[in-house]
Amino acid sequence: MSKKCFALISFVLVFGLVSNASAELVGQWKLDDGGGTTALDATGNGNNGTLEDDPVVVDGQFGQALAFDNSRVTIPASDSLTADLFQGSFTLSAWINPTRTGNTWQQIFRAWKVDGNSNDTLFINNDGTLSWRGRVNAAWAGGMCETAPDVVPAGQWTHVAVTGDGTNFRVYVNGALSQESAFQITDGTNETYYIGGNTGGAGESYAGIVDDLRVYNHALSEADVRSSMENQGGAIVKAYGPDPKNGAMLEATWVTLSWRAGDLAVSHDVYMGDNFDDVNNGAADTFQGNQASTMLIAGFVGFPYPDGLVPGTTYYWRTDGVNPDDPNSPWKGDVWSFWIPPRIAWQPAPADGVNYVDPDVELSWTGGFGAKLHTVYFGESLDDVSNATGGAAQSAATYTAGPLAKDTVYYWRVDEFEAPVTHKGDVWSFTTLPDIAVTDPSLLAW
Known part of the structure; x- marks a missing residue:
């Protein structure tokens, strides 16, 4: 293939990535925001919830809390409150004060799957049973982890927690282990999290108060659960x-x-x-x-x-x-x-230096901050691509130079135009698949 550089100018949108910032406590809802429509995530991860159907602000175990009766807090999945949460190591804890009236099964917290038929749920029954249960394609995945009746009294504050470590589920009441069972996975992608009952699920809505609900992305030990319970009521001294x-x-x-x-x-x-x-x-x-x-x-x-x-x-x-x-x-x-993203192009695809790229590859990138026009240079010579100027204009946001030769190193560069300045981009490279003759009759493909 010729070492001539090819160029194009195209319009692209600027896309960004938000990183996951929390290592352990991925969500905490103190539920003491004083009304309004938002339940603030105190971790700083931005997992704020929306109050729906008017949960009521009441006195809580610590400060204020929310009382639920056919109402809920809705929280979308996020980079920190991940779509596979509860399929591996996790801890969910809260202070609850249930009425133990109304529905037999009452949702304290639910992870709702994309398919609409699967979920992971922490239940309190009107007989005082606490359970962690999973549903797959509208069928319960066994008993999961369920305590005896009357472990959670009516009209009193009780600290409840459930942990999963990939081997076992454990349910804790007031910092003490109450029940243990084998770990079970409910396949599927979490789409939304609910406190107090999911939308359209009035038959399982929770009746009572919830305060200071927390989600960790690892399994706390019994001592950690007890420590977390004892410290939840203390003053929050950090911003x-x-x-x-x-x-x-x-x-x-x-x-x-x-x-x-x-x-x-x-x-x-x-x-x-x-x-x-x-x-x-x-x-x-x-x-x-x-x-x-x-x-x-x-x-x-x-x-x-x-x-x-x-x-x-x-x-x-x-x-x-x-x-x-x-x-x-x-x-x-x-x-x-x-x-703040750079002014030069970034996030090339294929990634810089990658090997075994399909010769029919389509190149893409993320535009630099403030850029409106982009010039792409492509070729087999590092010097030619690095020193190239000019180029024909195109409106495409991607570039296909192929079909390319096999077992060849290619270089490419994207310059960003932000009037009146052009920001010269880095030179990226990739190597195409090698050209290997198939001599082994048992080898079906390469």
């Missing part, structure tokens, strides 16, 4: 609920940071920078000041980063709760992050 959510992509050169204050904070020391260690250690040049507000603007004149945030950069930030009247102050916050 939480970052916006943008931790690990988010931001397509702008400015940002408004906001967060939820810890229970004891009266002001906040705010740190922001492009180095995790500096922010984590509170380096002087990352300190943006002490403020009463739970909001910080950056990227404008008169604010931090007056020249604007820089594309292609990950920024880290942290807020420490401050209360001069408390000897434990300040309370160091978690380090959160967001990132």
Whole structure:
């Protein structure tokens, strides 16, 4: 094949990825947001729920909680609250105060599958039985894990938890193991999570109060379950609920940071920078000041980063709760992050340096931040592709150069045009499948 470079200019959309930011506690709904239509995820992972059919704000085990009666909180699956949650290692816990009236089976929490006929559900029965059950294609997958009756009293607060580790399910009541059974997988993809009952499931809706429901992506030990139960009622001293959510992509050169204050904070020391260690250690040049507000603007004149945030950069930030009247102050916050995509093209497909690519491959990429036009150079010579200029215009967002030769290294580059500047892209490469003669009659394909 000729070493001549081919070029095109095309319009593309800018796509982004949001990373998963949490390693253990992937969702926590304190259910004390004071009404409205949102149940905030206190982990900062952005798994906020929507209140439907008017659950009522009431006094909870700790602060406020939600009382359910044919109502629910609906939470979509996400990068952290994953579509395969509960098929591996997990923990689900909550404080509940059931009426034990109404439906025989009452959903405290349900993971609803895409097929609409399968789910994983934590039930409380009106006889006080607590159970973790799975349904596959509208049929129950055995008893799963079910306690004896009357382990959960009516009209009293009880801490309940279920864990799965791939080998066993375990149900805990007030921090003590109540029932254990073999692990069972309910195949399917989780689409939506519900607290209090799923939409259209009035026959299994929960009647009672739920407070501080948590989901972990690993199985807690009995000691951990007990510790979690004992600590759930304590004051939340660290800031939480970052916006943008931790690990988010931001397509702008400015940002408004906001967060939820810890229970004891009266002001906040705010740190922001492009180095995790500096922010984590509170380096002087990352300190943006002490403020009463739970909001910080950056990227404008008169604010931090007056020249604007820089594309292609990950920024880290942290807020420490401050209360001069408390000897434990300040309370160091978690380090959160967001990132801005680069101005050059990124996320090539096939990936840079990959081998065994089909000669009929179609190339694609993600456009750089702010780019409107893109010029693609393609060929067998690294120098030619690296130094090429110009090129014919096309409107396609993909490029097919084939059929390509086998066992050949190809190079390609995408330049991004953001008027009046062109941002030269990196040179990527891939190698096509080798040309191997089939001499073994038992070899059916290569």
